Amino acid sequence: MQFTLFEKLAAEFLGTMILLILGNGSVANTNLKKTKGYASGWLNIALGYGLGVMVPVIMFGSVSGAHLNPAMSLGQAISGFFPWSEVLPYAIAQMLGAFVGQLVVYIIYQPHYKIETDPDLIFGSFCTFDATGNKVNYFVTEFIATAVMAFASVACMQLPWGKKYPATAGIVLGLIITSMVTSMGGSTGAALNPARDLMPRLLHQILPIPNKGSSRWGDAWIPVVAPILGATFGIGILKVCFFL
Incomplete structure (x- = not known):
């Protein structure tokens, strides 16, 4: 069955929205005060x-192929798995889906955001940061983790199977993905996806959340650039190794 570009974009929008609701929703449920899942641990986030x-x-x-990630769309286009003409429309749909998905998380957990006093826990339910403040580690971790994710996803x-x-x-x-979050997410939270980090960061900036702290725009380029380079590298290695 052939799908129109509109149908593909709708799938990318809705798919990325679901990704944010389930993913960052699990972070909010784990981190924010007085939630039912408060302090349930990293495995809850990994499963989410x-x-x-x-x-x-x-x-x-x-x-649509369920890219759910501008880095995946771009990386697949560079390796010849995806038409260049659809990269920008896909990225826009993914960005919008991430924005709406994070907004849903905020609406659901709004009472908990109002009483949470730790800015790191609030910020972590929106986007990523390096736990030690090391930008080099932030970049390297996001590059390697996205390369592994992209290699595995396209494989x-x-x-054939x-x-x-x-x-x-x-x-x-x-x-x-669950395994990657448990094994490679400890330093940065494993963004792996420009849409998943950039749009929630924008919402973190504009939403009226007490005690939210800085949106850390000085680091915002890292979970955008590193995943794009990582996805391109990982998918490229797959193509070279298996002659796809």
Whole structure:
């Protein structure tokens, strides 16, 4: 079945929105005071993000490819897996989806944002930062983690078994993301996605949240540039190794 560009963009918008709701929703539920999941731990966040990727990939993978990430769209275009003409429309849809998804998280957890006093916990439910304040580590971690994620994602979707069983590929990808958050997310929170970090950061800036602290715009380029370079590298390695 062929889908129109509008249908593909709708899938990217909704898929990225779901990713943010499930992913950053799990962070807010874990970090903010008096939530039902307060202090439930890093595994709750990892599971939220794993399912946050798996669910829209299974739902929309056959429609748009479920990139959910401008770095993935650009990286696949550079390696010849995706038409250049659709990169910008996809990125816009993904950015808008991330914005709306984060706004939903804010609306749901608004009473908890009002009583939370730790700016790092508030900020962490929106976007990422390096736990030690080391910008070099921030960049290197996001580059490597995104390269691994992009390699694994495109392998799942492009290798013969994934094309034959796309729902299984989506489940495997969700498990990969869960594992990556548990193993590689400790330093930065694992943005891996310019839309997932930039649009929530914008909302953090403009929303009236007490005790929210700085939106850290001086670091904002890192979870944009590093994932783009990482995704391009990871997908490129896959193409070279398997002659796709």
